[in-house]
Structure formats: structure tokens, C-alpha cells
Amino acid sequence: MIKKIPTRELRIGMYVQEFCGSWMDHPFWRARFKIRTPAELQRIVSGGVSELWIDTAKGLDVETPAEATVDRAAVDAEIERQLEHAATMPAPLGLFDTQDEDPFEAAAALVRRSVPQIARMFNEARMGQAVDLGASAQMVDEISSSVADNPGALISVVRLKNHDEYTYMHSMAVGALMVALGRQMGLSPNLLKRAAMAGLLHDLGKAKVPLAILNKPGKLTDAEFALVKQHPVLGHGMLQGIAGAGPVVLDVCLHHHEKFDGSGYPHGLAGEKISMLAKMGAVCDVYDAITSVRPYNKGWDPGEALRRMAQWRGHFDPDVFQAFVRTVGIYPVGSLLRLHSGLLAVVVQQNPAQPMAPKVKVFYSPRARKRIEPYELDLASAFVEDKVLGCESPEDWGFTDLDRLWGAPAP
Template sequence: MIKKIAINQVRRGMYVHAMRGSWIKNPFWAPSFALDSQEIVHKLLASGVKELWIDLEKGLDVAEAESPVPPLPAPAPAAPPAPFRFENVQATSMAEELQHAARLVRQSKQAVSSMFDDARMGRLQNFGSIMPLVEDLASSVLRNPGALVSLLRLKQADDYTYLHSVAVSAMMVALGKQIGLADAELRECGLAGLLHDIGKMAIPLDILNKPGRLTDVEFGKVKGHPMAGYDMLAGTGNVPPMVLDVCLHHHEKFNGSGYPHGLKGEEISLYARMGAICDVYDAITSNRPYKAGWCPAESLRRMADWSKEGHFDPQLFGAFVKCIGIFPVGTLVKLKSGRLAVVVDNSKSLLQPLVRVFYSTKSRTYLPPLTLDLATAGALDSITGREDQEQWGLQDLDRYWLDAA
């Protein structure tokens, strides 16, 4: 049985199953270990970890453990850690970042495909080789959050299994930046996003790639992927605890109705709550063999309803909306002038983005495409609301923001 406890409940004789906290600062490189000496207990207390899970089949419970460990003396102030290179990232325009993002998508697909194939064959070993990719993805997102995330939304249905993980990685970094996580934590978020769905490699391919609705039995097998992924990653002995946590708990819901453990509220770690939001957003905006993806604006509207029902942490979802934008890239909007436009870039202004005007609602005719920066004083136009492309009989709107960028 796995049990969650606070750090001040730690005692000698327990067996640590997993920990919550920054693996960059974590002195324990194994994801699980026995607290078989006071030295290890003191080391854990000094690590900065706030919460952890213990395995009651391998060690003692809180009530059975030895008397409390005397508190440690206050440590001397630590020297500031060496900064990650993210700190020096400079913002770029959508047009500049799209070229770099396109290269990253190709590299990421190959790397994640290879890693997932290793997982399916039981050959997972060391993840050090993908850390440069994680840093490249994070750097791209920090330069311009919209470029990589928007490009990944256009993935082909056949690429979904691999590029979904890349998209979640990118969005977790963007959301982490929005809520003020440190650079080291952003790096963790990127790795967690890449690995969160690796357990799907334990699902039979005929179920994983099924083009229609799953049966109850098939869905039951799919619901086993968080635990399967956790076991795969924990078995390597070198995966950070936070990454294990996101892999195991990214399908938990804030109201306790999720799986596999039915955790509720802050029982779910911040990172897993982030992963849940990013996972759902990419899933519903992506084209699948059995369903076309919703546009970004419609996806946010649906997720807002689900958040009210208790699926997501409401404050964290609010931060996600600010991160993605009130009018995400690719959103069809109506302007005060009666023209329709597609959002091209919202990195400088969420409410007054760069748009591509292309249609007149008054004459119901296409216009010569025109790029318009609504944030400039001379724009003389503004967004009045989102529009449904199906109501106007419009298709392939993504070409407008791609051409403009």
C-alpha cells in the first residue's frame, strides 16, 4: 500500500516510494529507497522535499516507526545555483520562431518515437540524451510561447502518440513560466511532459490506434497507462520523482473523480495538476482518426465548463488561459469593422493581437489577406468576439496565420 505523508512524519524504518520536490536539488538519485539509517533520514529532511509517498509493504507506517528525529539545526545560506541558460532567452516574433519550431518538431518526433519504441520493447535505460531536446523545447517556448504550441496543434493524426507528448512538454513549460516557476523547475516540467504518456506503450496497438469508440474493457486497459508508465520509469532507477508523479497522476481531477488514485484538490501535486490541463488541451485541439480537433477558442470554452465542474484546479486553469491567450493563435475573430480575421500572434498583447484579415461579413466575400496589428494606434479596429468558422462555411483557417508568419 502506498501512503502519502508530510516530511515532518519521516522516521527511520520507512521505505520511500516517491517524493515531491525539485529533482535538481534532490540528493537521492534513486526514485525509491529505504530509510535504514539516521544519516539518510537527516539527509532527506535537509533536502527541501515537502511531501513523499511511503510503501507500507516494504517499510514502517507512521504509527509504527521510531520516535521522532530531532530537528536539524538551521542550515547556512546556500550559494545560489548556477543559472540555466533559459535566463538569457530573448523574445522573438512568431515569424522568427516558427522556422526554429518546425525543426524542433521534426527532431522531437524522431527522438520521442525512438524512446517510445524502446519502452515498448522494455529497453528504457537513461534519459540523459533527451535533456538537450527538453532544453531546446523550453527555450523555444520562452522565446515565443505561441509558435511551437500552435505548430504542434497541426500534427497529423498518425503522429499524435509522439507529438502529443512534445506538445504537453511545451505547454507545461509555458504554464510554468506563467505561474513563476524557477528555471530548474521549468526544465523538470519539460521532461515530465515528454514522458507523461509513456505508459501507453503498454497498451496493445489495436486499442491504442483504434479509429472508433473504445469498449468498456478497452478503456479499462487504457486507464492502466499511468501506472504502467510509472512502473516503466521507476524501473530504470534514474527518473526524477516529480516526473514519476506527473506520469502517475496526470489523469487525476481536482474534484477527486479522476484515476488511478482518485486524488482530490491539493492531494494532487502542482505539477500533476499542470499536466492534466495541458494534456486535455492538446488532446481536444488535435485531429484524431475518429474526430476532428476543436479550434483553440472552442477548446478553452469547453475546458472552462469542465473546470467549473471540478475537473481542473480553477486558479491554475485561469493561469493557463492567460498563458495560451484569450484569443489563441488560429482563433477566428470578428472585428468592429465587420471583417473576419485569424489571430496570428498574441505574444505582445492578449487582447489586441496581430491578426490576418481575410473576409467581409457584410458582403460575405473574401478580401485580399491583410496583416493588422490591433495594438498599434493606427489600427482603428478591434475584436468584438470569437466566431464559429462552420457558421460562416470557412475551412482551413490555419493557412492564414501560417502565411502571415
């Protein structure tokens, strides 16, 4: 039986069916789960959600008076113990790097080192040679370290792609996004490495697709698109039997174009028939593709991309997509925002502790209808009264240089 209850009546053993209000108001990346520990119970109670729906067929019901003899002092003590333990655990996402080196420049340097290695793997595949994954192990470690130090830097830098290296930088971007999303979802260190490798190799099958088609600036013909759609199967075939390409890499390569509603390819899998890692790959692949800056395609603003993806019902697993939004942030670096003051600003740094209050660079006054001298504003500061009113579309304003404003390194 599905029933709505106040949060104060929650107890361990209940099955949460749905949170009332926005999913961003609760601290869990999943919307449905059974409460198994005092720590989980405490996170909901202290998370600001006043009501939620439970399924009594999958978990406990509201306690009766006869059941209300539980030793509350013992439960409270256990909650405190769990909270103290949780306080010593690392956060799922890395905090922003405090080192002197500029994080965006460091990320750009990593991209410059890695792209030739990725290109070499694709060229080996293109020539029918066995792909050597040995060099990619260090690359995976460096990507993981970069994401841990500053999740926004590498993810933002790899959005900027040139014509000739798009496929290779896209592979790196998906690898970085897989690591960031995996950290948010609590994947083990070993599984994070496999997720990163899967991201790097998910499009390896495109090595068998003619470059003229891959780099075509206009819309593909039906025949060309049919050829491109073969790349998951082609890549899977190339990776089979290669040392270092385990089940996770093979699965993501083959199924990253499957959709939650079964309308994807190559096998039309749906729902739970798609693995969790392949669902992650699907979200990461689409996000980078639609936000990528290319010579003939500006790409969507990161915030606009998330809004569009949220409207594509059935494409993505809802829980994975919600976790992804938490990963890249409500306002990713590069997003165009309107502030309560009326001024326009671009996000230059996220704030994991206060996602709604990023650091921004103010640069335009709609009232004066002109640009102003850019200045940075930390919306989380107690001395700053301005705050975010909403997102804006750069295309609507004719802005083409937001990447320069947020500090994108020169190619």
C-alpha cells in the same frame, strides 16, 4: 470573517479571499493569498480592481484610526524600491523573437528533430527495454529555449499532428505547454526542466497499449477504454528506477488524469491531494488533446477549447486553469475572431503586452458572404481603429484552412 472592502483600504498582511469582477482584471494567477510585500500590494492597487473580499480570520482587518500611524513615506519608498527591482527582472513569459528566422519554421524544425527521439523512447518501452533518458535532456533544453523565444510558435505547430506520430507529438506538446505554464507560475529553472521532462514522458504507459486502440478513429469500446485508462500506472511502473526520472516525472505520469473534484483516475485524488505539477499536467494534456488537428478529428479552435474547458467545473484546479489561460492567451494563435467592423480574422501572433489586441489576418466578410484578399492587422497599433468583438467557431462557418492562414508550416 469575509468582508468586501475598497482596494484603497488594502494593506500588507491582509488575506485576499476573492477579487470582484472577472479574474482577468487582476494581475495574479492565484485568486486567494496573503499580501506579504509592498510589491504585491502595489500590483493590486494599480491593477484596476476597485473592490475585493478579504478574510479577517486569515489576515489583518481594515486598519483602525489608532493603527493609522504607519510611516506612509517609508512604505511608499519601499514600494518604489520593489517596483524598480521588479522592472529589472525578466518577464515570466518570453517576448516574441526578433530574429530573422521565421519562428514557426524554427519550431517546425525542432519538432522534426525531436519526434524521432520521443518515438525511440516509446519503442524502447514497448519492447520492454530500459528507457534511455539521456538524449531527452538536450530536447528539454531546446523546448525550453523555443518557448522562451516565442511561446506561441511551438505550441501552435505541435497542434498539427499526423496519424502515425500523434502520441509522440502530443508528448512534445504537453512538454512545451508545461514549460510555458511553469514560466507563468514562476517555477524555478530546475523545476521547469523537470516539468518539461514530465510532459514528454506523461503518456509513456501508452507504449503498452495496442496501436490499433491508440489510433482507432472511432469511439472506443468500454473494454478498450478500460485498457487505455491503465496507461498512467503502466508508465509509472516503467519509469521507476530509471536514471533521470525523478519524483516530479513519476508523479505527473501517474496523476495527470486526476481531476480536482476527485472524479479522475487512477486513484480518484481531489483538491490539494493532487500535486501542483500533476494539476498542471492535467490542464496541458487536455488542452492539447482537444485542440489537436488529426486526419479524422479537426480539433477545436484554441479559443473554443478554452471556453469549453472553463465550463468543465471540477475538472481543473481553478488557479492553475486561470494561469494556463494567461499562458496561451485569451486569443491563442489560430483562434477565429469577429472584429467590430464585422470582418472575420484569424490570430497570427499574440501580444503579451496587450492580450486583447493580437495581430490578426482578416480574410472574410460576412456582409458580402465571401472571402476577401487576406491582409494582416495589428490591433495594438495606434493607427488601427478595429478591435475584437468576440470569438467565432470555425465549424459554424465551414472553415477548414485556418492553419494555413496563420502560417502553419507544411508537414
